[in-house]
Amino acid sequence: MRTKSRKTTFSRAALAVTVLALAAAGCGKSSTESGGGGSSASAGTYSGKGIGLAYDVGGKGDQSFNDAAFAGFQKAEKEFGIGGRDVEPSDNESSADKVQRLEQLARAGYNPVIGVGFVYAPAVKEVAAKYPKVTFGIVDDDTVKAKNVADLLFDAEQSSYLAGVAAAKATKKHHIGFIGGVDVPLIHTFEAGFDQGARSVDPKIKIESQYLTQTAQEGGFSSPDKGKDAASGQIEAGADVIYHAAGLSGQGVIQSAAQHKVWAIGVDSDQYKQSSLADYKDWILGSALKNVGGAVYELTRSVVQGKPLSGEVRGDLKSGGVGFADSNPRYRAMKDVVAAVEKARQDIIDGKVTVEAR
Amino acid sequence: MKKFDKERVLLAVAGPVIALVAAIVLTSIVLIASGKSPIEPYTLMLQQAGYSDVQVLILNQASMYYLAALAVAIGFRMNLFNIGVDGQYRLAAVITAVVGAHLALPSFLQIPVLLLVGMLTGALWSGIAGVLKVTRGVSEVVATIMLNSIATALIGYLTLSSVWGVQVGNNMTTGTMKKSGWFPGIDLGAEVGEIYGLVFLAVAMGVVYWIVLNRTRFGFDLRATGESETAAAASGVDAKKMVLTAMLISGAVAGLSGLPLLLGDAHTYSLSFPTGLGFTGITIALLGRNNPVGIAFAALLIAFLDKASPALDYATPVAYEKEIATIMQGLIVFAVVISYEAVRQWGLRRQQKRVGAELAAAAAALNNSEKKEVAAR
Numbered sequence: 001m002r003t004k005s006r007k008t009t010f011s012r013a014a015l016a017v018t019v020l021a022l023a024a025a026g027c028g029k030s031s032t033e034s035g036g037g038g039s040s041a042s043a044g045t046y047s048g049k050g051i052g053l054a055y056d057v058g059g060k061g062d063q064s065f066n067d068a069a070f071a072g073f074q075k076a077e078k079e080f081g082i083g084g085r086d087v088e089p090s091d092n093e094s095s096a097d098k099v100q101r102l103e104q105l106a107r108a109g110y111n112p113v114i115g116v117g118f119v120y121a122p123a124v125k126e127v128a129a130k131y132p133k134v135t136f137g138i139v140d141d142d143t144v145k146a147k148n149v150a151d152l153l154f155d156a157e158q159s160s161y162l163a164g165v166a167a168a169k170a171t172k173k174h175h176i177g178f179i180g181g182v183d184v185p186l187i188h189t190f191e192a193g194f195d196q197g198a199r200s201v202d203p204k205i206k207i208e209s210q211y212l213t214q215t216a217q218e219g220g221f222s223s224p225d226k227g228k229d230a231a232s233g234q235i236e237a238g239a240d241v242i243y244h245a246a247g248l249s250g251q252g253v254i255q256s257a258a259q260h261k262v263w264a265i266g267v268d269s270d271q272y273k274q275s276s277l278a279d280y281k282d283w284i285l286g287s288a289l290k291n292v293g294g295a296v297y298e299l300t301r302s303v304v305q306g307k308p309l310s311g312e313v314r315g316d317l318k319s320g321g322v323g324f325a326d327s328n329p330r331y332r333a334m335k336d337v338v339a340a341v342e343k344a345r346q347d348i349i350d351g352k353v354t355v356e357a358r
Numbered sequence: 359m360k361k362f363d364k365e366r367v368l369l370a371v372a373g374p375v376i377a378l379v380a381a382i383v384l385t386s387i388v389l390i391a392s393g394k395s396p397i398e399p400y401t402l403m404l405q406q407a408g409y410s411d412v413q414v415l416i417l418n419q420a421s422m423y424y425l426a427a428l429a430v431a432i433g434f435r436m437n438l439f440n441i442g443v444d445g446q447y448r449l450a451a452v453i454t455a456v457v458g459a460h461l462a463l464p465s466f467l468q469i470p471v472l473l474l475v476g477m478l479t480g481a482l483w484s485g486i487a488g489v490l491k492v493t494r495g496v497s498e499v500v501a502t503i504m505l506n507s508i509a510t511a512l513i514g515y516l517t518l519s520s521v522w523g524v525q526v527g528n529n530m531t532t533g534t535m536k537k538s539g540w541f542p543g544i545d546l547g548a549e550v551g552e553i554y555g556l557v558f559l560a561v562a563m564g565v566v567y568w569i570v571l572n573r574t575r576f577g578f579d580l581r582a583t584g585e586s587e588t589a590a591a592a593s594g595v596d597a598k599k600m601v602l603t604a605m606l607i608s609g610a611v612a613g614l615s616g617l618p619l620l621l622g623d624a625h626t627y628s629l630s631f632p633t634g635l636g637f638t639g640i641t642i643a644l645l646g647r648n649n650p651v652g653i654a655f656a657a658l659l660i661a662f663l664d665k666a667s668p669a670l671d672y673a674t675p676v677a678y679e680k681e682i683a684t685i686m687q688g689l690i691v692f693a694v695v696i697s698y699e700a701v702r703q704w705g706l707r708r709q710q711k712r713v714g715a716e717l718a719a720a721a722a723a724l725n726n727s728e729k730k731e732v733a734a735r
Contacts, residue, residue, distance in 0.1 A: 087671050090664055090680065094619050094632050096415060096551065101668065108672070118528040119630040130548065143527040183514060184629060186528040214514035217633045 046304045048134075050083030051076060052110030053296070054101050056117035060088060062222060063276060064247040064268045065292060069116045069139065071269075072293030076300035085110060098123035106131040112150075112303045114296060115139065118186065124149060135308040137299045139292060140186060142312060150309040152295040156186075157193030157355045158348055159288035159322035160243070163265045164197025165344045166286055166324065167241040168205050169337040170263055177208035177239035179230050179253050181246035182220035187211070189357045190245035190267070190288070196355055201340065208234040208242075212249055220249060227252030235260045241285065243267070251277065258283040268292070270325035286341075287325040291315055318349045365708075373701045374645060374652065377693035378659075384693070385686045399670055399678045406666035414551040418618065420654075420661035421560040422632075425615035426639030427657055428567050429480075429608045431648040433498075435571060436604035437584040442484055442502025443612040444636025445509030450479040450613030451620050452513050455627035456522045458535030458620075468538040472621065473559075473614065480613020481606045483509065488605030492598040498605065506636075517627070524626075531628040541621035554622030563611065564650040580604055612636065641687065645694050663687055 053073050055066050070086060077084045085108075087101060098115070102123050105113045114137035115124050121141040128136045128149045136149045144151060167176040178194050180187040191209060198205050210230050213220035220226070227249035231242055235256065242257050243265040244250040250267060257264035258280035266287035271277055277284065295315060302309040315321015324341060326332055347353040386396035406412045426443050433440035454476040463471060487501035517523040517530050524533040543552040571577035583590040583600040591597050615635055624631060642660055646653030667683030 085672065087668070088680075090668060090683075093664070094419075094624065095630065096418065096623060097665070097668075100411060100415065100551075104672065121527055121529065141527040141529075184528070185525055185530060214510050215629070215633065218510065 046080075046082070046111075046306070048082070048111030048303070049109040050085065050111075051296070051300050052102075052105030052108075052113040053084065053086040054098070054105065054113070054115050054120065055086065055088050056119050056216075060086065062248045063251065063274060064221075065290070066116055068269050068290070068292040069114070069296050070293075072296030072300075075293065076297045079297075080300065080304045082300075082304065095122050099126050102127040102136070103130070106134045106136075111135055112137050112299050112308070114152075114299065116292070135299070135303045135310075137296070139295070145311075147310055148308070149311075150299055151312045152292075152299065153312055153314045154290045154292070154295075154322050155314065155316040155355070155357075156245075156288070156290055156322060157189050157196075157357045158317045159290065159324055160190045160193030160245070161197035161200075161348065161353075161355045162317075162324040162341050162344055163243045163286070163288040164194040164199075165201055166331075166337055166341050167194070167243055167263070167265060168198040168201035169340045170285055170334065171205070171239075171241045173238055173240050174202060174204070175206040175208070175238045175240060177231075177234035177237075177242040178210070179227060179234070179242060179244040179246055179250075180209075180211040180220075181213070181244075181249050182216045182218075183211035183214050184216075185358070187245050190243075192358050193355050194243050197344065200344070200353070206238070208237055208239045210234065212246060221247030223249050224252030224255070228256045231256035231264075232260070235262055241265065243288070245288075254280050254284060266325075270327055272325065272327040281328065282330060284328055285331050286328065289323040289325050291321050291323070295321065317345055365705075369701055369705045370647060370649070370652075372704075373647065373698040374656075374694065376697040376701065377645070377690060380693040380697065381686055381689040384689045385682060388685055389682065394676070394678060398673075398676070399682050402670055402673050402678070403662075403666040403683075406669045407662055410546065410550045412665055412669075414546065414553055415665040416658065416661045417557060418554050418622070419664060420657040421554060421557040421618045422615050422635055423638055423642050423657040423661055424560045424654060425563060425611060425618075426635045427642035427646060427653045428563055428650070429612035429615065430636075430639045430643040431646070431653060432567070432604060432608040432611060434643060434648050435584050436580050436600065437587075438601065438604055438608070439499050440484060440487075440502055440605065440608045440612070441499055441640070442487060442505045442509075442636070443608070443615070443639050444634060445502070445506035446480040446483045446609045446612035447614075447616040447635055448513060448631070448633060449483050449509045450476040451616035451631060452516055452532060452627045453479040454613075454617060455532040455535060455620055455625075456516070458539040459522075459533040459626070461539075462536045463538060465538040468536065469541060469621070472539050473617065476613040476617050477610040478613070481610040484605045484609025484612065485602070488602040488609075491605070492602050513627075526628075529628050529630065531626040533626060535621075535625045539621060540625060541618075543622050552623070554618040556618035556622055559614065560618065563614070564654060567611075568650045576603075612639075615639070641691050641694075644698075645690060647698070660687060 051073055053069060060066055060070060073084055073086060098120055102113055106127060112135040116139050118141040120138055121143050124136050124138045125144045128146050132148055137152050138144055138149060139152045142151045142153055176198060178191050180191060195207055198207060212226045212230060227246050231253040234242055241263040242253060244253040245267045246253060254264040254277055263285040264283055265285050268290045271287045272281045272284045299309055317323060332338060348355060389396040426447060429443045430440055454472050457475045458472050483505060487498045487505055490496040490501045491498050515521060517532060519525055522532055524531050541555040543555045545552045579595045579600055583595055583597050587597045638660060642653055642656040646656035663683040663686060667680040670678040670680040670682060
């Protein structure tokens with residue numbers, strides 16, 4: 001590894017690399033220029049190529065949030081007989097890559113184009129301005145305000161409130177737990193609602209709280225083993241109902257709860273019905289629903305029918321965008337719990353109870 | 359002298375080339391095994407490289423990879439394995455973003471201050487590992503891995519709304535930086551994008567790296583200590599001081615590697631700021647053989663794989679998994695390590711043979727006992 005007497009070779013090579021790289025960048029057509037023509041969804045006749053769905057890192061296959069979006073995507077694809085493309089991001093990418101991804105989808109003629117996750121907000125904002133005829137959707141973000149953008153929001157604190165009521169009613173030790181996937185504001189909403197709901201039943205209830213990781217990149221939403229460890233810890237500490245908002249990691253939470261024969265509460269979709277959790281479903285008290293799939297489907301329908309949604313599209317208990325799944329017969333048998341949850345639901349819808357998001 | 363150079367260039371190039379070819383062959387085998395065309399993905403990706411907007415993405419990404427890899431390479435030259443580049447650049451980016459959001463100086467002061475803040479933060483973080491190593495003998499590998507985790511937790515704390523965090527929608531940011539700290543780039547139009555201005559910083563750092571290592575007393579000491587600590591000590595080099603200095607410089611360069619994006623485009627540190635640059639930097643430093651030009655090629659190659667592969671998802675009529683590129687990157691790492699070792703041994707054998715032949719020839723010709731070429735190595 002000696003490096004002597006290479007001065008001229010080096011400087012020449014360095015110059016060559018620099019010049020090559022700088023000169024190369026910027027020549028040739030841009031990939032979007034050479035794409036197909038644009039699309040238009042005006043006049044009621046849909047002429048787009050279908051739905052463009054862009055996930056965040058750790059997207060498809062999380063059995064939760066992203067898969068819920070995919071379910072809505074599939075349903076819309078089938079029902080309206082349109083095409084669709086769903087794309088996952090790569091590692092280490094920045095907003096510029098997300099811009100390029102959305103732009104490729106828009107340029108290729110997909111309409112609507114939906115960014116799943118708030119990290120797409122800056123990209124949606126930028127691309128939506130360039131493609132005014134395409135409808136964009138952004139899940140979990142309300143910062144993008146444009147005519148052709150629908151902000152798909154969910155009052156997860158409301159469904160979490162119901163989960164809190166159910167947990168506080170079902171616990172025998174007055175001790176429950178919350179496990180969040182990643183320590184971010186979005187997940188804090190779930191915890192805030194859950195805490196408020198539980199304390200509305202029993203102000204002195206003991207609530208364990210834990211977040212699996214600081215950042216999504218560390219796998220807080222995608223590590224069942226982490227969920228399992230956290231759940232075991234809370235159960236040992238005495239909790240006997242555990243609510244998770246942890247994506248795929250929640251599978252570990254539910255598994256651990258079932259093994260210790262305590263209740264778990266699922267999140268996002270009705271986890272009682274998930275085949276991968278069939279062995280543990282008896283211990284799933286219910287699930288706090290967040291109907292991302294429904295929102296994707298509705299947005300697509302509005303575009304296909306020529307009346308695209310725009311602005312804030314809020315899913316709450318009233319609209320059915322969030323809710324509490326009661327598929328487990330063992331849950332339905334507990335009449336007082338069911339009644340309390342039903343009452344809380346009605347109170348929120350009637351405005352008698354306001355759930356704080358943080 | 360000239361002949362000797364050629365030999366060395368051959369050896370230097372053989373490693374990466376063999377590694378690349380092996381990685382491509384192995385990836386093709388994976389493709390064939392999964393019943394797909396073993397050639398089309400490559401042509402699709404090469405086609406992407408022809409598009410100007412993809413080129414801009416590649417170049418921007420490569421500039422960050424390049425800085426991260428230089429940071430790793432500085433450690434390697436000193437026989438130090440700085441796995442902590444990842445934590446160092448993330449922490450540096452956070453602190454720089456915070457300073458940039460609260461400090462408002464005119465541009466010509468603001469930007470140097472921000473660069474300095476990034477370097478100092480990175481150096482501070484790697485310095486902890488350096489101090490632990492020279493005072494307590496703690497392996498820098500263990501220390502830097504742990505510092506990565508601590509950096510993550512610290513960033514989590516610093517970005518709380520009660521500290522320096524600013525919540526935008528559901529995203530946690532550090533607030534938008536003052537405009538005077540935005541580094542202007544080369545705007546190639548809305549269709550193509552903008553080349554980060556700090557790409558030039560990356561290039562300049564490469565030149566500085568080469569000059570410092572090869573043309574200064576310090577660089578010589580560093581390389582000497584890296585090759586043999588005892589030998590360096592015997593010639594009067596303070597090994598401990600060298601370890602600490604190398605760690606600090608490595609961290610300072612690491613601290614720069616997130617800044618092209620931060621100052622050029624993002625203007626805030628948020629939950630969507632890329633992570634993992636430091637680990638990719640290790641791959642690139644290995645592939646580039648710690649040589650500034652080699653690292654540049656390696657950074658461009660890995661950035662190319664990153665940015666060209668998403669198109670595989672869109673390919674018609676048959677879509678390919680873009681994870682092909684991930685497989686390839688993994689295989690490159692394996693192939694690089696194996697082929698470098700193989701080439702090194704092959705080179706040694708070649709040298710021995712040549713020396714042996716020269717010796718024999720010399721002995722036959724003159725029956726003399728000494729020839730200067732023998733001392734060449």
